Amino acid sequence: MAQTLDTVFAALADPTRRRILSxxxxxxxxxTDVADPFEMSLAAISKHLGVLSAAGLITQEKRGRVKWCKLDPDAMRDASIWMQGFGQFEAVNLDAFEAFLETQFDDN
Known part of the structure; x- marks a missing residue:
């Protein structure tokens, strides 16, 4: 499961790939429709799709001459279960945490 999680999280680390999933x-x-809103080559989009496919987050199939992409929501199940394990902790107040960090590093 650890290698699967690593692959999924690595795929999710890139904002372009997250946007594609959305x-x-x-x-x-x-x-070609996936590539349309991005200012990058079709080859670059294909590489992103390859990473998503290797992580199991999407599937690709050829229908006639056109290659189609489909989200596989089950692929995130293990990642979701892993992250839920952290639900036992209190939610972090990010504003308070940021204020704390500012007080710690303002003197430098």
């Missing part, structure tokens, strides 16, 4: 929440999309 787009695929709506419906299956052709690769």
């Amino acid at each position: 787009m695929l929440l709506e419906d299956d999309m052709a690769v």
Whole structure:
């Protein structure tokens, strides 16, 4: 499971890949449609799709001449279960934490 988690979290670490996943929440999309809103080459998008596919987050299939991408929501199940383990801790008040950090590092 650790290697699967590493692969999923590595795939999720990139904002482009997270945006692609958000787009695929709506419906299956052709690769060219996935690439359309991004200012990068189709080859670059294909690499991102390859990472998502290798992590099991999406599947790709050819329908006629068109390659389609589909979200596989079950792939995030292990990551979600792992993160829920941290739910036993109190939520961090990020504003208070930021204020604390500022007081610690303002003197430097």
